[in-house]
Amino acid sequence: MAANSMDRALRERAAAVIPGGMYGHQSTGLLPDDYPQFFARGSGAYLWDADGNRTLDLMCAYGPNLFGYADAEIDAAYVARMKAGDCLTGPTALMVELAEAFVAMISHADWAMVCKNGTDATTMALTTARAHTKKKTVVLAKGAYHGAAPWCTPRPSGVTAEDRANQVYCAYNDIESLEAAVAKAGGDLAAIFAAPFKHDAFVDQAAPDPAYARRARQLCDETGALLVVDDVRAGFRVARDCSWSAVGVEPDLSTWGKCIANGHPISALLGSDKARAAAASIYVTGSFWYASAVMAAALVTLKRVRESDYLEHIEGLGERLRRGLHERAAAAGFSLRQTGPVTMPLFLFDEDKDLRRGFFWSAEMLKRGVYVHPWHNMFMCAAMTEADIDGALDAAEGAFAALKAAEPSLEPVAKLKAVFG
Amino acid sequence: MAANSMDRALRERAAAVIPGGMYGHQSTGLLPDDYPQFFARGSGAYLWDADGNRTLDLMCAYGPNLFGYADAEIDAAYVARMKAGDCLTGPTALMVELAEAFVAMISHADWAMVCKNGTDATTMALTTARAHTKKKTVVLAKGAYHGAAPWCTPRPSGVTAEDRANQVYCAYNDIESLEAAVAKAGGDLAAIFAAPFKHDAFVDQAAPDPAYARRARQLCDETGALLVVDDVRAGFRVARDCSWSAVGVEPDLSTWGKCIANGHPISALLGSDKARAAAASIYVTGSFWYASAVMAAALVTLKRVRESDYLEHIEGLGERLRRGLHERAAAAGFSLRQTGPVTMPLFLFDEDKDLRRGFFWSAEMLKRGVYVHPWHNMFMCAAMTEADIDGALDAAEGAFAALKAAEPSLEPVAKLKAVFG
Numbered sequence: 077m078a079a080n081s082m083d084r085a086l087r088e089r090a091a092a093v094i095p096g097g098m099y100g101h102q103s104t105g106l107l108p109d110d111y112p113q114f115f116a117r118g119s120g121a122y123l124w125d126a127d128g129n130r131t132l133d134l135m136c137a138y139g140p141n142l143f144g145y146a147d148a149e150i151d152a153a154y155v156a157r158m159k160a161g162d163c164l165t166g167p168t169a170l171m172v173e174l175a176e177a178f179v180a181m182i183s184h185a186d187w188a189m190v191c192k193n194g195t196d197a198t199t200m201a202l203t204t205a206r207a208h209t210k211k212k213t214v215v216l217a218k219g220a221y222h223g224a225a226p227w228c229t230p231r232p233s234g235v236t237a238e239d240r241a242n243q244v245y246c247a248y249n250d251i252e253s254l255e256a257a258v259a260k261a262g263g264d265l266a267a268i269f270a271a272p273f274k275h276d277a278f279v280d281q282a283a284p285d286p287a288y289a290r291r292a293r294q295l296c297d298e299t300g301a302l303l304v305v306d307d308v309r310a311g312f313r314v315a316r317d318c319s320w321s322a323v324g325v326e327p328d329l330s331t332w333g334k335c336i337a338n339g340h341p342i343s344a345l346l347g348s349d350k351a352r353a354a355a356a357s358i359y360v361t362g363s364f365w366y367a368s369a370v371m372a373a374a375l376v377t378l379k380r381v382r383e384s385d386y387l388e389h390i391e392g393l394g395e396r397l398r399r400g401l402h403e404r405a406a407a408a409g410f411s412l413r414q415t416g417p418v419t420m421p422l423f424l425f426d427e428d429k430d431l432r433r434g435f436f437w438s439a440e441m442l443k444r445g446v447y448v449h450p451w452h453n454m455f456m457c458a459a460m461t462e463a464d465i466d467g468a469l470d471a472a473e474g475a476f477a478a479l480k481a482a483e484p485s486l487e488p489v490a491k492l493k494a495v496f497g
Numbered sequence: 498m499a500a501n502s503m504d505r506a507l508r509e510r511a512a513a514v515i516p517g518g519m520y521g522h523q524s525t526g527l528l529p530d531d532y533p534q535f536f537a538r539g540s541g542a543y544l545w546d547a548d549g550n551r552t553l554d555l556m557c558a559y560g561p562n563l564f565g566y567a568d569a570e571i572d573a574a575y576v577a578r579m580k581a582g583d584c585l586t587g588p589t590a591l592m593v594e595l596a597e598a599f600v601a602m603i604s605h606a607d608w609a610m611v612c613k614n615g616t617d618a619t620t621m622a623l624t625t626a627r628a629h630t631k632k633k634t635v636v637l638a639k640g641a642y643h644g645a646a647p648w649c650t651p652r653p654s655g656v657t658a659e660d661r662a663n664q665v666y667c668a669y670n671d672i673e674s675l676e677a678a679v680a681k682a683g684g685d686l687a688a689i690f691a692a693p694f695k696h697d698a699f700v701d702q703a704a705p706d707p708a709y710a711r712r713a714r715q716l717c718d719e720t721g722a723l724l725v726v727d728d729v730r731a732g733f734r735v736a737r738d739c740s741w742s743a744v745g746v747e748p749d750l751s752t753w754g755k756c757i758a759n760g761h762p763i764s765a766l767l768g769s770d771k772a773r774a775a776a777a778s779i780y781v782t783g784s785f786w787y788a789s790a791v792m793a794a795a796l797v798t799l800k801r802v803r804e805s806d807y808l809e810h811i812e813g814l815g816e817r818l819r820r821g822l823h824e825r826a827a828a829a830g831f832s833l834r835q836t837g838p839v840t841m842p843l844f845l846f847d848e849d850k851d852l853r854r855g856f857f858w859s860a861e862m863l864k865r866g867v868y869v870h871p872w873h874n875m876f877m878c879a880a881m882t883e884a885d886i887d888g889a890l891d892a893a894e895g896a897f898a899a900l901k902a903a904e905p906s907l908e909p910v911a912k913l914k915a916v917f918g
Contacts, residue, residue, distance in 0.1 A: 089597070090592070090593045093593065093596035093597050093600050093607075093609060094593070094596050094609065095773050095774075095777035099610060099777065099780075099781065100783070100786060102588060102787050112587065113587055113588070114589060114592075115586065115589055116581070116590075117581040117589075119582060126590060133586055136586070138586065138784065141584070145585065146579070146580055146582050151580070154579070155579075158575070159572070160537070161536075161538045161540060161544075161566040161567050162567070163558045163562070164536045164538075164539045164544060164562075165523065165536065165539075165544055165556040165557070165558050165559065165868065166525070168547070169535055172514065175514035176513075187515060188514060189515065192613045192614055192785070193613055193614065193617065193783040193785070194783070194784055195783065196614065199646065202655075203654075204655060207654045225646065226623075226624060227647075229779075231778075233628045233779045234628030234778070236627065238659040238662035239659075241657070241659035339788070340583070341788065353516075357654040359645055359650045359654070360645045361522045361523070361645045362521070362613070362614040363558075363560065363561055363754055363764070364561070364613070364760070364761075364762035366521070447586065
């Protein structure tokens, strides 16, 4: 217990003053019991938990960490601007520079609006589409995550039927299902929302079918609805442009967040000229949206996205990890399904419907100093090295061996019963 | 034009890449034409606009600036924590410490949840109340601002009827109107929302009638609904506790933001034990909500709220300003209505229904180095001094004289026609 005694103590204190002890996507409620809830620090690709245990972090803060925790150059830009005043009575020139930088980098974008949460950006996209079309219905893919406001949060507690009105669901990558959803919207289609690839929790990830993406574009063009690509999670880990540039489809609106200032808090809605008047007509704001320090950090981050080989670097590392894991899994007699872009991988074992193998293996990886997630896509960051990946593969070899030994006696995971029945 | 040539140039660039050139509460769209849209820096109680003009800032970033822009101690806490890693794969001990600090300071609070925008906190309050009661209807005061999500944004563009379903409006401080609204909710009341005082735009502010506050508490107790005090704007400028502690009424939920980390981006929902299970049942989250640097800044800010005489200091300055303005207005033959707490004042001229006098006078104040707002409450900060206030009063004397001279020829303000018809 010494290995996590501080974490346990913090959990006890948290249980007294935070509902449920922790909430949201960083709650360890559905992770193996020995996963730490509290961390002490992060540097580059590494995390230290509250008890001082060091791990290579394949979650990257669920996305925000693109260039390494506590990146010196990006943080210096933040601090320099903070010293001149951060949240003022109006924006600074940096807001204009940041919007110009986005417009120059993202092919479909003619304008940008900054905000704070990914959910702010997706909600603004929805509102803009409704203002543009004067229609209400939005088509979404079943199971896709677009934020945690009442209209999109994945858990129904406290949410009303009216919060979820005017929504029609389709199956991602299924053209017939998409067409049926659009037909169901009748003459009332305001928007089609699309994740850049299928990155739902608990199931295999899937690349976008180019024909599906093109059909979504076509249906929007035919009906006057707006096409929204929600790049909050995947942005800049698939392309230096909107992620659907890879399949040759331009949306009208795209939503960004997480890594665009390398973990400093900012998100954005980008749009084409078609949607500009509607975007100007909605009233959205936040106390801290126009603060300048995070914009200075974003400008350095975007410059590095444009000018460095970070993308090729994390793609190379992701391929090395995928190949190496495949070999080591096979050598140990396991079949591991590795899905999603190599920069945003998910590992699921074959014949593991209730995730008991994945849970056990993930916990064994953690014991060996590698933080992997058993059911949510992970993220590569540019601070990782080939040596880090090779170390993770050594850890995997040990974790596969431990799983092999334990497998006959593995029980279902109690805390996952609510998910898998 | 030299006095604002940089601002004009930035506005032109912004018009190309930001819808409407600027959006949200910091847009100068409804301010006098010579108000700067873009700023260069802030320090203490002062702002420098993009052209280098220095002004005493009575807006304080619309609230976030409580202890002065770029406060050295608060910012140092932010930076020290940032260097150890800010947004990680989970929270740090600071999240527990911050929740503990809130619970220790705010009488009604047994728990805390942090978020980023004030709107996050108010939306979480609404969802928590609906989860707690399994009912839908919320009673709100007409004209009160509770954020900019579709359910509460003051502008209808892009908002659907369903977004505003299950809402009943009453008049603030009007007990009969409140009772009628609750009656209209029938058996479906989930929450009564209340601003801590009436701080609506364009009209006189009003202190809460203690009888109104008590009746709201009583109606919630009778129906099982939750009472929500939205302290995002007024928090810590009226009391070191929830603002309704001044009238002896405890809410079940209170929402906080703006100044709780002196302008660093964080907001919070605080609640009583009664609402704890419901708060734990809702799914709300954000990419940056658990980042630690802002929590370090918040802990220093809260300590200063507890331990310094900042509140008495800004109350003294606010009284000095109110008294001095009254005298100077009277001497010049004007009657100025100064409403709201002295720490959050609003100035409206008598016989100025279309605000032409207020607009002219505000612009004259700005010319003399004092940034005042013609129709939104202002904010005092602890970095202000008696000399700053005396300087503002000198400016006011000049501005009243200029108004006196210009008054016979003042025209209606074109940009306010949409507001006043």
